[in-house]
Amino acid sequence: MENEIAAKKLAELGHITRLSIFRYLVKVGDQGAPVGQIQEELDVPGSTLSHHISRLVSVGLIKQVRESRILYCIPQFDVLDELVEFLKSECCTEAKCIR
Amino acid sequence: MENEIAAKKLAELGHITRLSIFRYLVKVGDQGAPVGQIQEELDVPGSTLSHHISRLVSVGLIKQVRESRILYCIPQFDVLDELVEFLKSECCTEAKCIR
DNA sequence: ACTATTATTTTAGAATTATCGAAATATGCC
């Protein structure tokens, strides 16, 4: 069950546009960036961008905060950390290797 | 590592069956596991399993080594590490936050 | 050579996902 949730998050990161969005937000940091700014950066149609952002939001990798007309997208570093952690959890529990 | 390559790797991990395969191999460690053993563990049809394994191999997350009739699948921890590293590289380079 | 075991490739239909223009919605300003 946990597997399923992690797979979903990884799948969302596993698309060139969405990965670009996320990496841009990682670059920008905690303050996040407006949708419009991401659009300028990546040069994709608004409708396409909106679709991908909402998918990232749906798995919690991004949060959105509205400030009047501008919608900020904020990367959720803790969710990313948890995901990365998950990939290596139980590492070698069935073996005698040391990693 | 380029965005596109990283996205591909993430996409391969972003499928429940493939993530289960990979996590099982992570659990087993460097010695790897035969395809047949993975099949027993996950209970998926051989053709389906083979398809997913070959995708993981295609992005380098798994390597295969044949020992007579048995084909061992070995997780490539270094590729995983590189991928994880990539996700956080350039973190906050455009901001003044400290992460 | 024949048979059993292990794993891959081929194939084809079903299911999901991607793209983007156009229309719609939300918000703030005058």
Add this chain to the structure above:
DNA sequence: GGCATATTTCGATAATTCTAAAATAATAGT
């Protein structure tokens, strides 16, 4: 209200991926 800006929803088409049966390949034992 009327207008501008910011973003989403809709809808239709295109493209990709998933699944698994059937066929094929490689190896080893008898």
